[in-house]
Amino acid sequence: MNVESFVRLEEMENGLYQLVLDAADARMNILSKAAIASLEQAIAQLPLASIKGLLITSAKDSFVAGADITEFCDSFAQSADTIFDYSMKVHRLFNRIEDLPFPTVAAVRGEALGGGMELALCADYRVVTEQARLGLPEVNLGIMPGWGGSVRLPRLIGVDNALTWMTQGRPMKAADALRAGVADAVVADDKLAAAALKVLQQAVDGRLKYLPRRGLKTRAMTLNELELAMACDTAEGMVSMFSSDHYPAARTIVQSVRASVRMNRETAGAHESRDFIQLANTAVSRSLVNLFLSDQALKRKNRQYANTGQAVAQAAVLGAGIMGGGVAYQSASTGTPILMKDITSQALEAGTAEANRLMLGQLKRKKMQPQQALATSQRIQSTLDYKGFDHADLVVEAVVENPNIKRAVLAEVEQQVGRDCVLATNTSTLTVKELVSELQRPENFCGMHFFNPVHRMPLVEIIRGEQTSDAAVSRAVSYALAMKKVPIVVNDCPGFLVNRVLLPYVHAFARLVIDGVDFERIDQVMERFGWPMGPATLADIVGMDTGHHAEGLIAAAYPDRYLTGVKTPTDALFAAGRLGQKSGAGYYRYEADKRGKLKKSSDPAAYDVIQSVVSGSLLLTDDDIVQRMMIPLCLEAMRCLEEGIADAVADIDVALINGVGFPRYLGGAFGYMDSVGLQDFVSQCDHYSDLGMAYQPTARLRDMAAAGQCFYAPESATSSVTSASANRV
CATH class of the missing domain: 3.90.226.10 (2-enoyl-CoA Hydratase; Chain A, domain 1)
Structure with a gap:
């Protein structure tokens, strides 16, 4: 040597x-x-x-x-x-x-x-x-x-x-x-x-x-x-x-x-x-090492995108709500100037207040110096018109989640920006395909799904539509990296990647409650399993109105894997006006403590509302609850892999860790299936086969189990399975 x-x-x-x-x-x-x-x-x-x-x-x-x-x-x-x-x-x-x-x-x-x-x-x-x-x-x-x-x-x-x-x-x-x-x-x-x-x-x-x-x-x-x-x-x-x-x-x-x-x-x-x-x-070490390598692999992909794309020198956001204000703050605090537009002064003031609130929080925690806060505020320019949009390299659309309004706003802003400007919709429930019809330059249009709250959640999904150009994707990835986010490029479908994989987990929770399992017990079991919060608490944070809307759209897109025509606990709470933290009551009751932080407590009234949808009295073990919750999530991740929604198991696992707080020690959905063993995992699925397609393994998964394969090759610790379309980078 x-x-x-x-x-x-x-x-x-x-x-x-x-x-x-x-x-x-x-x-x-x-x-x-x-x-x-x-x-x-x-x-x-x-x-x-x-x-x-x-x-x-x-x-x-x-x-x-x-x-x-x-x-x-x-x-x-x-x-x-x-x-x-x-x-x-x-x-x-x-x-x-x-x-x-x-x-x-x-x-x-x-x-x-x-x-x-x-x-x-x-x-x-x-x-x-x-x-x-x-x-x-x-x-x-x-x-x-x-x-x-x-x-x-x-x-x-x-x-x-x-x-x-x-x-x-x-x-x-x-x-x-x-x-x-x-x-x-x-x-x-x-x-x-x-x-x-x-x-x-x-x-x-x-x-x-x-x-x-x-x-x-x-x-x-x-x-x-x-x-x-x-x-x-x-x-x-x-x-x-x-x-x-x-x-x-x-x-x-x-x-x-x-x-x-x-x-x-x-x-x-x-x-x-x-x-x-x-x-x-230990299995934990193997999972965490695989996750580290998966994260490094995704970073290499993103660097390739960014190296071929134009950096964003001037950004803009349409809509000054919580999301718009969050995007404006994150962009400005990481160095990219941004225009924030809305149609009323009151809306702009609300967006500015949201950005200022985030800055004040950083100042209090000493994560930002006063001069940094001043520079951040100076990078945000509020406007009621399109002045300056002709210099924007990328515009994030974050208006109300209504397809007609979004299409109209996108068509309008397209006339105000340069020919190379990328338009990115921040929708979480609509598809790129649904929103592109009124655009003259569809190749410049993509999805850019930020997770709420924007300043805390690291993941950003970059959604490639059927007509989206490589240049548009590369610029969106470059902007997300500049914002210190973890971008993942996915192909267009209802729910994109993360919400599509998460919603079967949420629906499995609803089915457990309908079958008579106490929602507080489910929360406790899943938190002990490693989730940062149980599914009922998650529903309260997201909001019952948002959950009701999202679940309905995802169920309509994939009806074979969801209960149809059945009222869920979310439906019942939504109808009763119990929207979660935003209304002070959902599955739990919420009251602010002396520091203004919301504290959760049990609420008998929630049980009264939910009882109207309970139709069973199943007695399940904790392992039963975990399996019924995790199987639909993992199988949906497998379908996304097979359909080419994401390029590789590594991408999906990193996205779930960063997007929904999937337990890190398990290494993601595919890491979890590996830790169970694919043969045993398929056997678990078959045990619950009477619950329908949400619990039915794909043919490819059955073949892998029969062959004694796994997703992460032990000899290399890298993801051993890629989608059929993993050739974009």
């Missing part, structure tokens, strides 16, 4: 050398198995007698982004002994770097995450740039640091701080790293090399005592039992507050550190590796 395929050694002056991390033909440094082998060879070949001090640096914009996650599932599928042996091989390499007979300094710019952070921790000192991000985010993949991170970090910054870094799993800013003691200096990017060399020279000259610092990372910690118990118990309490039993990694990290701080470096490293392997063998 050519050592310089990942790292090269360069002599500088006065006995100082630098080890430059520079992966060939790659945008960033990743610690793949090949990179580890290259680094191992480079360390073995160091001219130890000639070196007085070593600088570890990167030729990329980042230090090291982490381990090569594409290798994870292949590695995790091996025997525990094989995984352990490789982990200990990396431990020995990092220990050797830490034990070099001269001082070492890591010069960090950009990201030093996961394995990259663990490599930086081996150095005696760390000098980082102001924009650097450092962290051990392994918990987000259902695992823990496996190359010494949980050993070195507590010894460097204390058990309590280290557990916070590792259990939260978020990259820390340079200033936070300096305060904690992870970084020894923070400098401007153009000063990094000089500053790191200065620190290294001071260590070589003896002005900085590096050996005592090094010793702290290699010996057992000496804190007393009370200190250790307080740090670990506090961390476990925080984990219990923010992490459910579905995510065991954070608790394992705390327990592992509690045990290993009393060990020396070598023993603690072996202990860490065993705990790492225990987590790596």
Whole structure:
């Protein structure tokens, strides 16, 4: 192997050398198995007698982004002994770097995450740039640091701080790293090399005592039992507050550190590796790794779209309601100026008030500085006419959900914009096909479905109509990315992707209630299963009027999978004027607390209304409830895949995670079916076959189950199934 395929050694002056991390033909440094082998060879070949001090640096914009996650599932599928042996091989390499007979300094710019952070921790000192991000985010993949991170970090910054870094799993800013003691200096990017060399020279000259610092990372910690118990118990309490039993990694990290701080470096490293392997063998880790890879695959698709499309320099939104105001705020707060038009001054004032409310909330939470809020407000221009629309690159239509009004407004605005301007409808219940008929340039028209509330929900569906051009799709994707959203390109159909897949889940809930199952119990079961809220609570938040309208349209589009001519609980509550949170009562009653936050409580009156549609008294287990809720959702996702509504299982799963809060630990609908096993999942479907087509597997799913296949190939952790039309990018 050519050592310089990942790292090269360069002599500088006065006995100082630098080890430059520079992966060939790659945008960033990743610690793949090949990179580890290259680094191992480079360390073995160091001219130890000639070196007085070593600088570890990167030729990329980042230090090291982490381990090569594409290798994870292949590695995790091996025997525990094989995984352990490789982990200990990396431990020995990092220990050797830490034990070099001269001082070492890591010069960090950009990201030093996961394995990259663990490599930086081996150095005696760390000098980082102001924009650097450092962290051990392994918990987000259902695992823990496996190359010494949980050993070195507590010894460097204390058990309590280290557990916070590792259990939260978020990259820390340079200033936070300096305060904690992870970084020894923070400098401007153009000063990094000089500053790191200065620190290294001071260590070589003896002005900085590096050996005592090094010793702290290699010996057992000496804190007393009370200190250790307080740090670990506090961390476990925080984990219990923010992490459910579905995510065991954070608790394992705390327990592992509690045990290993009393060990020396070598023993603690072996202990860490065993705990790492225990987590790596869980279904949760496999799901989260697959989800990460799916997210990366979608990002690559979106970059391809954006790279071929024109960026949006000036946007516009038609309609200044909650959605219009939300779109205006999100666009302006992320840097794209936007015109907000409506037909009355009162409507514009309401839209402006919504944008101001969102800005005020960000200011209160210190997520936005006053100067940023001022700049955001200046990027929103309210108007009652079309002045300035001729300079718009993209217009989002967000008027009332009425096809006649939408068609008229779209035809009108088309006459006011340039020939290349893209028009995007924000409809959630109508199709692109229904709204395109009055347009003279249908190739410039697409859907752009934002989820409510716009500023919080990450997903945006970009809907390609039959006549929509690639240029229009690319510009819409580019705009969504500029707004810091997660765009997914889907083909046109009633409900698009996310609502079409979600509504069978909602309908399954209605059927359970009709069959006599308590809606509060269903909420509790599904929340324990991992959903952020139960289906009854979700209905109250969406609004019974909106739900009644959407369910009716979706049921009409796919009548074979819905009850027809049957009054649902949503219908009954809607007729009774119980619209959910917006009216103060739906399935539950809502009252504002002292801080103005709505609090939910049980309401016997809701049961009185719902009783009129209940026609059964089924006694079901919790597993029965979960299966009856999840099967229709998963089967609809499968139909969307087969029909080419989305390109791949990875896209659909990422969309469900970001659009409706599908439990992350399951990895999406297809990840969930894999975790159940397709043969067992099909058997579950057959058990409920009397409930109709909503519970009938497709022929393709039956064939996959019979062949022992899965959606995510274990050997590659990438989605193994794509739609018949997955050739657009």
